[in-house]
Amino acid sequence: WGPYQLTIRDGQRWSAARAYLHPAMSRPNLTCLTGARTTRIIVENGRATGVEYVDDKTKTKQVVNADKEVLLSAGAVQSPHILQLSGIGDPEELAKFGIPVVKALKGVGANLQDHLDVTMSWECPQPITAFSLRKGIVKTLMIGMNYAFFGKGMGRQQFLESGAFLKSRPDLDRPDLQVHCVLAVMQDHGKVSVAKDGFTFHVCQLRPESRGRVGLNSADPFADPAIFANYLATDEDRRAMREGVRMMRHVASQAALDAYRSEELFPGKDVETDEQIDAWIRKHAETIYHPVGTCKMGAASDEMAVVDGELKVRGIEGLRVIDASVMPTLVGGNTNAPTIMIAEKAADMLRGRAALPAEDVAVFEDGQKAA
Ligand SMILES: Cc1cc2nc3c(=O)[nH]c(=O)nc-3n(C[C@H](O)[C@H](O)[C@H](O)COP(=O)(O)OP(=O)(O)OC[C@H]3O[C@@H](n4cnc5c(N)ncnc54)[C@H](O)[C@@H]3O)c2cc1C
Structure with a gap:
């Protein structure tokens, strides 16, 4: 029993957007579009080349092209949904709705876990x-x-x-x-x-x-x-x-x-x-709003794994999923901080930074501090 750690700063709830996005908003290489619903990831010759979205105000379809990669972070419900809409998923599921298969990946949308x-x-x-x-x-x-x-x-x-x-x-x-x-x-x-x-x-x-x-x-x-x-x-x-x-x-x-x-x-x-x-x-x-697991990370031998250890979607170049959906199993606690950790780790991978050395973190069992 004890008090919880909270994402609060100066007495105010501090969302991931406030902590990470707002301080970066003035960067010349960042454009942030709100009121834009992603409808599809565009895949050409096995490579994600951009994103299609609908602008809320004009109701028009727009396309953003990706020079390097498309990073999908729409959460454990919407990330698999967007992949499926893009033809990446279980062929049986896609066939039910007449969506042509771009990449057969049975694990997309499966493995949903929640508290x-x-x-x-x-x-x-x-x-x-x-x-x-x-x-x-x-x-x-x-x-x-x-x-x-x-x-x-x-x-x-x-x-x-x-x-x-x-x-x-x-x-x-x-x-x-x-x-x-x-x-x-x-x-x-x-x-x-x-x-x-x-x-x-x-x-x-x-x-x-x-x-x-x-x-x-x-x-x-x-x-x-x-x-x-x-x-x-x-x-x-x-x-x-x-x-x-x-x-x-x-x-x-x-x-x-x-x-x-x-x-x-x-x-x-x-x-x-x-x-x-x-x-x-x-x-x-x-x-209690902790869905995870629907684009799970896993080994190449696991046919239900959607992303690899670098969060790259299997079989598609230039596409990663970075959110709670990649957790193979639900963490034994609230999911916000672990999701932020996944995003920080992904940012390091994208920037080519070396992995941090493993740390021996003490855990507590039955009141005893264990190594
Ligand atoms: C009501 C509520 C209370 C919670 N309380 C806590 C808590 O106290 N502690 C805790 O640890 N966790 C809490 N959580 C869980 C935590 O918020 C999530 O685990 C975490 O936000 C997951 O991050 P994510 O990046 O995977 O997804 P999200 O934070 O859901 O981010 C996905 C983003 O993608 C956007 N998006 C989705 N689809 C599209 C689309 N088609 N086009 C454009 N944008 C799209 C969404 O608008 C959203 O901004 C709570 C969740 C909820 C809903």
Whole structure:
């Protein structure tokens, strides 16, 4: 258990765009187009020579030619989708929508993995959580002004500051559950506001066995891709999530929380048996937005590998994928920092920089610092 590291600077959320792109915007060799939807990668004689996109304002098709390489970084849903629209993918999938095969790569869109999450909430008998702290227009305004003028107060907080990595079985060699603690009653990704003081434990399974896929719904690049998440497809995944629910109840029942915990709101006392917990998870589980794996990196011998160790798309010259989709397996934690790491590593490779020497990073197991 402990506080999380956050991508925050000077009290403000610091996106990858703010950290990396904005400082480079004035460079003469950079043009950044927004409102431009990439519809296809152009491949000629086995080489990616450019990108086709549609300008949002003019609704016209445009082409950008690549002197050197095309780098695809559209995320774990859109990167495989764009490849498929470009004729790079599983021939069977492409044939369903009449897309001519440019390069047969069965792994495009396969191997989808995500962190499935449930939120469990308890009411708090004291007016000390988000609901009371920002109740009413005056308090909300004060919070906003305190933050805007002095960079202080609750406006700096993001309510999701601590958590835990836990093992759902003692025989595991590493945690398979992650907890995010929230100082509010969370419902439907925070979209539903609950007029009660309370706290929430998010619990998600870190290393799911289930695999989904991203496919096509249509050859129209503006049609949404078909996403088959395939969550909870194995006994182990169902067991781990169920155990996560039981473990969070155990944590919430500790004497140290007596003064802060009253009624269990979700799942609630009617959800007790394995069957009831499984059914509740099936009904209420949500993504915690960590899809990866749909253009996985792998060895040449792996027919499902989409990119090689340099993130180059197999069998196409001048095309790399650089985003969360290249992870062969889901990391055991949040995916933003690992994706930034992949991008930094890719930037080094593009610039021909030598790999950094391997580091012996200490890991912690059962409270002991291990080499
Ligand atoms: C709501 C939410 C909350 C999250 N919270 C956290 C968190 O707290 N901590 C954490 O570690 N991770 C978090 N994540 C996950 C993290 O944001 C992702 O793992 C990470 O952004 C993945 O980076 P990426 O480059 O693969 O894809 P993305 O960041 O999704 O980047 C892909 C980009 O491509 C663009 N794009 C896609 N298709 C096209 C197209 N056809 N044409 C033009 N542009 C296109 C998209 O607009 C987007 O800008 C969260 C994700 C979401 C959605």
